Amino acid sequence: xxxxxxxxxxxxxxxxxxxxxxxxxxxxxxxxxxxxxxxxxxxxxxxxxxxxxxxxxxxxxxxxxxxxxxxxxxxxxxxxxxxxxxxxxxxxxxxxxxxxxxxxxxxxxxxxxxxxxxxxxxxxxxxxxxxxxxxxxxxxxxxxxxxxxxxxxxxxxxxxxxxxxxxxxxxxxxxxxxxxxxxxxxxxxxxxxxxxxxxxxxxxxxxxxxxxxxxxxxxxxxxxxxxxxxxxxxxxxxxxxxxxxxxxxxxxxxxxxxxxxxxxxxxxxxxxxxxxxxxxxxxxxxxxxxxxxxxxxxxxxxxxxxxxxxxxxxxxxxxxxxxxxxxxxxxxxxxxxxxxxxxxxxxxxxxxxxxxxxxxxxxxxxxxxxxxxxxxxxxxxxxxxxxxxxxxxxxxxxxxxxxxxxxxxxxxxxxxxxxxxxxxxxxxxxxxxxxxxxxxxxxxxxxxxxxxxxxxxxxxxxxxxxxxxxxxxxxxxxxxxxxxxxxxxxxxxxxxxxxxxxxxxxxxxxxxxxxxxxxxxxxxxxxxxxxxxxxxxxxxxxxxxxxxxxxxxxxxxxxxxxxxxxxxxxx
Numbered sequence: 325x326x327x328x329x330x331x332x333x334x335x336x337x338x339x340x341x342x343x344x345x346x347x348x349x350x351x352x353x354x355x356x357x358x359x360x361x362x363x364x365x366x367x368x369x370x371x372x373x374x375x376x377x378x379x380x381x382x383x384x385x386x387x388x389x390x391x392x393x394x395x396x397x398x399x400x401x402x403x404x405x406x407x408x409x410x411x412x413x414x415x416x417x418x419x420x421x422x423x424x425x426x427x428x429x430x431x432x433x434x435x436x437x438x439x440x441x442x443x444x445x446x447x448x449x450x451x452x453x454x455x456x457x458x459x460x461x462x463x464x465x466x467x468x469x470x471x472x473x474x475x476x477x478x479x480x481x482x483x484x485x486x487x488x489x490x491x492x493x494x495x496x497x498x499x500x501x502x503x504x505x506x507x508x509x510x511x512x513x514x515x516x517x518x519x520x521x522x523x524x525x526x527x528x529x530x531x532x533x534x535x536x537x538x539x540x541x542x543x544x545x546x547x548x549x550x551x552x553x554x555x556x557x558x559x560x561x562x563x564x565x566x567x568x569x570x571x572x573x574x575x576x577x578x579x580x581x582x583x584x585x586x587x588x589x590x591x592x593x594x595x596x597x598x599x600x601x602x603x604x605x606x607x608x609x610x611x612x613x614x615x616x617x618x619x620x621x622x623x624x625x626x627x628x629x630x631x632x633x634x635x636x637x638x639x640x641x642x643x644x645x646x647x648x649x650x651x652x653x654x655x656x657x658x659x660x661x662x663x664x665x666x667x668x669x670x671x672x673x674x675x676x677x678x679x680x681x682x683x684x685x686x687x688x689x690x691x692x693x694x695x696x697x698x699x700x701x702x703x704x705x706x707x708x709x710x711x712x713x714x715x716x717x718x719x720x721x722x723x724x725x726x727x728x729x730x731x732x733x734x735x736x737x738x739x740x741x742x743x744x745x746x747x748x749x750x751x752x753x754x755x756x757x758x759x760x761x762x763x764x765x766x767x768x769x770x771x772x773x774x775x776x777x778x779x780x781x782x783x784x785x786x787x788x789x790x791x792x793x794x795x796x797x798x799x800x801x802x803x804x805x806x807x808x809x810x811x812x813x814x815x816x817x818x819x820x821x822x823x824x825x826x827x828x829x830x831x832x833x834x835x836x837x838x839x840x841x842x843x844x845x846x847x848x849x850x851x852x853x854x855x856x857x858x859x860x861x862x863x864x865x866x867x868x869x870x871x872x873x874x875x876x877x878x879x880x881x882x883x884x885x886x887x888x889x890x891x892x893x894x895x
Contacts, residue, residue, distance in 0.1 A: 326371045326635035334639055341638050345370040348535040365532075373532030375634035377512070382630075382637075382664025384553030384682075384739030388696040389451055389613065389624050391415065391740060394855060395695070396448040401852055409882035410849060415694060416860050417737060420879040421746035421867070425667065425678055425725060426733040430715045432555075432684070434737050436691040442703035443695035444561045450616035451624070452574070454603075481505075482550040483728040483773075484669035485753060485765055486676035491723030493761040499671040500765045501548035502773070503528060503539055513538065518645065525645045536641035544650055545672040550729050553739040554665035554682040556629045560608040560699035561615070561622040574614045574621045579606055582701040588623075608699055624696065629683040629708065630663040637662050640681070652677040652718035660711040665739075667727045678725050680715040680732040683708055694740045726753045728772075745863020749777040771813060776833060779814030781866045782806055785840065788869050788886070792895035802832055841865055844886040844894070869894070 330338040345367045352365035399407030416422075417434045482505070487498040505512055516529040516537060527540015539548045562579035564572040572578075578585045588604035588611065595601065604611045609627040616622070630637075643649060643658035652670065656679050659668045665682030685705040687693065697703050715733035717725070730750040731738060738744065752772035757764050786807055794800035809815075809829030816830045825831060841861045845853035845868075856864060868885045871877050872894055887894030 326632065327367055329633065330635050330638070333636055337639065337642075341635075341642055342367060344535045344642070345533070345638070348533075370533050370535075370638075371635040373530060374637060377530055377533075377538075378630060378634050378637060378664040381549075381551045382662075382666055382682075383556055383628060384551075384665050384742060385555035386557030386559060386626050386628070387739065387741030388559035388694060389446060389615065391694045392444065392446040392696055393448060393451050393615075396445055397855070398849075398852060400448050401850060402848070406848075406883070413881040413883055414849075414856050414860060414864055416743035416745040416863055417694060417740075418879070419745045419863065419867075420734070421877075422731045422744035422863075423748045423750050424731045424733050425727045425750075426715055426717050427721060428715075428717060428733060429735040430713065430733040432709070432713075432736045434693055436687045436693065437689035439690065440692045441690040442688070442698045443690075443692040444617045444622070444698055445695065446561075446622075447616040447619065451613055452615070453613045454611050454624075481729070482548075483750075483753075483769065484548040484550060484667075484726075485769055486669050486671045486725045487760060487765060488676050488719055488723040489674065491759055493757075493759040493764075497671040497673060497676055498760070498762050498765050499546050499548070499669070499676070500762070500769050501539065501546070501669065502769060503548065503550075504773075516540075523646055525647075533638065533641075536638065536645040538641060540645075542645070542647045544647065545655070545670060547644055547649070547655070547668060547670045549666040549668055550727050552665045552667045552680055552682065552729070552732065553742045554680065554684055554732075555693060555737060555739045556663075556665055556682050556684060557739070558608075558627050558685070558687075558693075558705075559612070559696045560606065560625045560627060561617055561696040562606050562608070562611075562625055562699040564621045564623055572621055574623075576621070577604070579623060580700050581607060606699065622699075625699065627705075629685055629705075633663055633683070637664050651675075655679065656711060656716055660714065667729070667732060669725060669727060675718050676720075676725050677718045678716060678720075678727070678732075680736075682714075684714070685709075693737060724756070726750055728753070743860040743863070745860055745867065747778075747780050747862040747866045751780060752777065771815075774815050774817050776814040776816050776830060778833060778837060778862050779810045781862050782810045782814075782833070784866055784869045784873070787873060788891070788895050791891060802836070805829065806832060844868065847888040847893075848883055848885045 327342055330341050349365045349367055349370060356363045395411045398411050402410055482503045484501040489495050489497055492498050513528040514531050516534055517526040525537050525540055525542045527537045529537050564576040565578050565580050565585040566572050566576055567578055567585045578587050588606055590602050591605045593601040606625045608625045610625060611623050612626050613624040615624055640658055640662040649655040649658045652675050655670045655677055659679040659681050662681040663683035668679040668681060670677040686707045686709060688703050688706055691697060691703060715736050728750040730748045731744040752775050753768055786803060789803055805828055809827050814829060815827060817826050818824060819826055842853045844865050867877060867881060871880050871884060872886060872891050
């Protein structure tokens with residue numbers, strides 16, 4: 325179906341993509357035959373690999389069920405009003421201090437407008453994950469082996485730094501691009517040089533669709549990608565029903581849509597290692613779990629905007645590989661064809677540019693995008709963002725466009741499982757020489773990549789600790805060691821390759837960090853202090869302590885956490 329869609333969507337160019345994929349697949353099969361294997365590679369496999377890469381690195385959102393249950397836990401523990409305020413604080417979805425690649429505002433807000441009427445909260449402890457490998461009733465949950473209804477997996481570990489000619493020591497564009505994919509066998513990328521009539525490109529390609537370059541350069545420009553985790557997945561709460569009018573339970577195989585009680589369909593997904601896979605779907609997508617909302621049973625389904633359209637993304641890679649992005653405007657046109665959600669960095673001889681790709685849904689009014697959407701039919705997607713609504717720019721006031729999986733632009737919400745606060749690793753791209761040469765850009769990237777990403781928070785912690793007496797000489801020594809280490813950019817290095825850190829700092833902070841965060845947040849959150857996730861912890865502690873110290877803060881939290889708002893108690 326997706327191969328046919330390529331031709332339907334792109335016409336003659338779609339036929340070229342299919343022809344390229346066919347030639348590539350035939351070459352793979354011939355290579356295997358020449359080496360004694362009877363394996364056969366087909367165009368369908370090219371599309372399947374494209375879908376796999378997109379699902380790992382190019383999708384965001386879909387965490388609404390986990391967010392909703394977290395809200396319910398906070399409200400049950402702290403009370404409805406305090407719980408909601410704590411949730412707003414710790415979700416970190418509209419923080420004006422979050423570092424962004426662009427300065428210009430692009431609106432894609434958390435709240436879609438009007439009173440929130442179409443978003444639901446899930447009862448605490450009621451979410452049950454659904455494993456499509458289980459047989460029996462559509463919502464059988466015995467022997468669940470993964471958390472389908474939790475946060476979908478994200479992979480965020482790549483960067484790029486591009487410099488405009490006017491900031492370059494030699495008057496030309498500079499680019500340092502670091503897709504951090506790791507080394508293992510079989511590799512998920514391979515180095516490729518494509519040379520032929522009308523094609524001269526080299527870079528990293530994906531085994532299985534290597535007729536095009538994923539990240540690389542032509543004779544006239546270079547480009548790279550980082551995972552953006554933009555919001556292309558939504559969880560819907562399907563209200564369960566029984567067509568005979570009896571009371572619905574979690575085992576009901578019907579749901580309410582457009583005023584009717586209709587059955588879930590069963591999607592046959594083929595086999596995995598010989599094991600048949602099938603799962604129920606609604607009009608929105610596959611069932612990932614069940615839950616209760618105000619005591620009423622719902623099925624949780626997850627809709628993805630690129631589902632069934634994965635192969636269409638090949639058009640963007642074809643265009644970049646074949647030299648269709650000679651200017652920044654051309655680059656925007658080509659990158660916009662990528663339905664997968666990535667931060668694109670670009671440089672030609674005269675300019676650097678940025679584009680945030682993804683098939684981003686326009687949602688109706690009445691929604692909080694962090695929570696599951698009521699699936700009864702009143703809150704369906706209204707279309708998708710136009711190209712000029714995506715964060716994009718040719719150049720930057722600083723001359724530098726920088727990305728390390730950070731927020732794209734002010735006002736632009738990424739996925740509902742991605743928190744952006746006052747602290748982000750992209751801030752470690754600092755200490756620029758003016759102007760800078762290529763070695764200098766490499767140095768900035770390399771230093772940042774070996775620096776502890778929590779280090780920007782430590783000076784604030786240290787300032788708070790300085791307001792009280794150290795409880796022991798050892799505690800005072802620990803603070804002094806960390807102060808010195810952070811002053812030297814908090815390196816996590818083993819430069820002499822002896823198997824040990826060169827500094828005690830990494831081991832101390834690794835041991836200290838979780839108890840420190842818990843101690844700071846526990847006065848308000850209690851046992852739920854362990855619920856904050858990842859980078860949000862650094863940002864929550866950073867902003868809370870700066871507020872407590874009386875420092876200037878944009879977008880202060882609703883509540884004060886450390887010491888319950890008392891600096892002496894916090895210290």
